[in-house]
Amino acid sequence: MVADDVARDEPILEVGQFYELITSQLEAAFGRRQPRWVRGEIAKVFEKGHLYVDLVDAGTSSSDAKRPVLNAHCWTSVWGPLKRRLALDGVTITPGAIVNLFGYVDVYAPQGKIGFTVTALDVQGLLGDVARRRAELVARLGSEGLLETNKRLTLSPVPLRVGLVASPGTEGFSDFTGQLLHSGYSFDVVLVSTLVQGDQAPAQIVAAVEALDEQSLDVIALVRGGGSKGDLACFDDERVARAIAAAATPVWTGIGHTGDESVADLVAHTRAITPTKLGEELVSRVSAWDQQNLRLPAQRLGVALDAVLDEATEFLRERRRTMIFAVRDRLRSEQRHLGAVRERLVLQSHHVLEAATTSLASTRLLLGAYDPTRRLAQGWSILTRTDGTVVTRIEDVALGSEVYARVSDGRLSATITTKNGEST
Numbered sequence: 001m002v003a004d005d006v007a008r009d010e011p012i013l014e015v016g017q018f019y020e021l022i023t024s025q026l027e028a029a030f031g032r033r034q035p036r037w038v039r040g041e042i043a044k045v046f047e048k049g050h051l052y053v054d055l056v057d058a059g060t061s062s063s064d065a066k067r068p069v070l071n072a073h074c075w076t077s078v079w080g081p082l083k084r085r086l087a088l089d090g091v092t093i094t095p096g097a098i099v100n101l102f103g104y105v106d107v108y109a110p111q112g113k114i115g116f117t118v119t120a121l122d123v124q125g126l127l128g129d130v131a132r133r134r135a136e137l138v139a140r141l142g143s144e145g146l147l148e149t150n151k152r153l154t155l156s157p158v159p160l161r162v163g164l165v166a167s168p169g170t171e172g173f174s175d176f177t178g179q180l181l182h183s184g185y186s187f188d189v190v191l192v193s194t195l196v197q198g199d200q201a202p203a204q205i206v207a208a209v210e211a212l213d214e215q216s217l218d219v220i221a222l223v224r225g226g227g228s229k230g231d232l233a234c235f236d237d238e239r240v241a242r243a244i245a246a247a248a249t250p251v252w253t254g255i256g257h258t259g260d261e262s263v264a265d266l267v268a269h270t271r272a273i274t275p276t277k278l279g280e281e282l283v284s285r286v287s288a289w290d291q292q293n294l295r296l297p298a299q300r301l302g303v304a305l306d307a308v309l310d311e312a313t314e315f316l317r318e319r320r321r322t323m324i325f326a327v328r329d330r331l332r333s334e335q336r337h338l339g340a341v342r343e344r345l346v347l348q349s350h351h352v353l354e355a356a357t358t359s360l361a362s363t364r365l366l367l368g369a370y371d372p373t374r375r376l377a378q379g380w381s382i383l384t385r386t387d388g389t390v391v392t393r394i395e396d397v398a399l400g401s402e403v404y405a406r407v408s409d410g411r412l413s414a415t416i417t418t419k420n421g422e423s424t
Contacts, residue, residue, distance in 0.1 A: 035104045035119060038070060042097050051079045051093065051118070058098050072101055074118035082121055092233065097133075137238055137263060146245035150269045153250045156218040157289050159282055163212030163220040163249070164191045165205060172196075172225025172275040176254060179279025185286050190215060196224040201234035206243040213247045219282070220249050222264060223275045226257040235262035244268055254278025376408040394419045 040055035051074040056067050074082065086092065093099070100122035106115050141147050162180070166173040168191065180187040192208035195201040205222070212220045222244075224232065234240065235255050241263045244251045250269035255262050258273045265271040272278035368374070372382065383391040384404050391397055397416050405412040 032104045032117075035102055037100055037102050037122075038072075038116065039098070039100050040070065042093065042095050042099060043069065045093050045095060047079075047093075049076045049079075050074065051083075053093070053099075053101075053118075055099070055101065055116075070116050071113060072103070072116040072118050074103075074121075078119055086121075087231075134236055134263065137236070137241070138266060141238075141241055141245070141263070141267060146242065147266055149245045150247060150251050150267060153248070153269055155250045155269065155285075158286055159218035160186060160286060161188045161216075161218045162190070162282065163215065163217040164189050164223065165194055165208040165212065165220065166191065166223040167196045168193055170196070170225055172223050172254070175225065176221065176223045176275040176279040179276060179283055183283040183286070185283065185290075187282075187286075190217060195234075197227065197231040197234055202237035202239050205234065205237075206239050209240075209243045209247055209251065213249050217249055219269075220247065220251045221278060221282070222251060222253045222255065222268070223278065224255045225275055226260070232256050232260060232262060235264040237263075240264050241267045252278055252282070373408070376406065379408075381412075382406040394421055 038055065039058065041058040042053055043056045044052075044054040046052040053072045053074075055070040055072050101116065101118045102120035102122070103116050103118040106117050107113070138147070164173075164176070166176065177189065180189065190212060192211055194204035194208045196205070209220060209222070222235075224235065232255060235253075244264060244267045251267075252270045252272065253262070253265050253268040254272040254275040254277060255265060256274070260273075261271075270281070272281050372380075376382070382405070384406070385391060385397065386402055386404070389396075391403060397403055397419075399416050399419060401416050403414055403416060405414060
């Protein structure tokens with residue numbers, strides 16, 4: 001077709017006029033007063049005060065060069081409140097999410113682009129998409145057997161060596177460690193500090209679990225206090241779930257409030273409803289072992305020992321009574337025996353004394369008969385040498401030796417001049 005064939009009555013528009021025409025037509029049909037819902041999959045997302053999203057048909061591949069793309073944006077005045085609400089529900093705008101956006105068309109003539117200004121967002125739809133993706137993750141983990149892998153690990157009967165993945169200074173950290181600190185048991189806690197919310201938290205949690213898993217601990221505790229669903233979203237991360245499942249150490253979780261349940265809870269060996277309950281459960285395990293293996297045997301031993309002591313005490317008491325009676329009876333018997341012996345000794349001593357007196361008198365008479373003084377008085381004499389020895393034979397003295405003769409009234413001295421025996 002050539003210019004001559006074109007109707008001469010059609011006006012010729014400048015580019016700006018042309019965009020004004022398009023803008024007026026689009027605004028009349030899809031403008032601020034005619035907002036529409038648009039559904040699609042987020043291909044790209046960028047946030048810097050405002051939110052910028054590239055929206056494509058759900059299910060199209062990124063390699064499809066002809067897939068339609070809608071450049072949507074949400075200004076800070078609208079995005080700020082929306083973001084806070086999404087965070088409370090645990091929803092983040094990420095590539096791959098299916099969203100329903102409400103807004104209107106705008107045209108940016110300097111770049112020749114048609115855009116979409118977002119004024120509202122279907123939160124329930126996003127929640128449904130988050131729930132769907134979470135369910136798909138749980139189903140995938142279940143089909144791979146990862147939901148039960150860590151649960152099959154054998155927990156130490158006395159889990160005193162505890163690896164802790166937490167953020168120090170938080171309420172959850174204090175609640176958990178407070179239970180161990182005031183338990184009266186010597187828990188050895190190895191802490192790896194991590195973020196427990198935000199985009200960087202999953203990678204840090206994974207690194208912490210892997211580091212603690214190499215330290216031959218009894219249990220790894222993953223702790224986070226309560227918060228919004230958005231605050232707890234990192235514990236629904238697939239990387240965290242797989243790190244727990246791959247650990248060779250039992251992993252216990254105490255995340256959020258009573259009603260919260262994360263994917264990490266589902267994969268973990270043991271799940272407690274709060275950090276406080278997790279600490280209580282650990283203390284309870286140690287206390288149960290202590291009661292069963294130390295305190296109860298000690299009590300039974302104490303009872304048995306008391307019984308033995310009571311029996312021995314009663315035996316000694318009975319033996320004491322028996323000995324007292326036996327000794328008393330024996331003393332009485334011995335006293336009677338001693339009395340009888342005393343009486344016999346007295347009588348016997350009298351007899352002995354009487355016999356001795358009689359014998360002494362007889363001996364005195366006999367000795368009196370042999371008393372030398374009596375013989376001397378009868379005219380006898382006793383001859384002794386100078387050394388006092390008695391001369392009984394003539395051989396006892398020599399001629400010329402001096403002798404003494406004792407008579408009744410004195411002593412005489414003489415010199416031997418002659419010796420005459422019976423044979424001379």
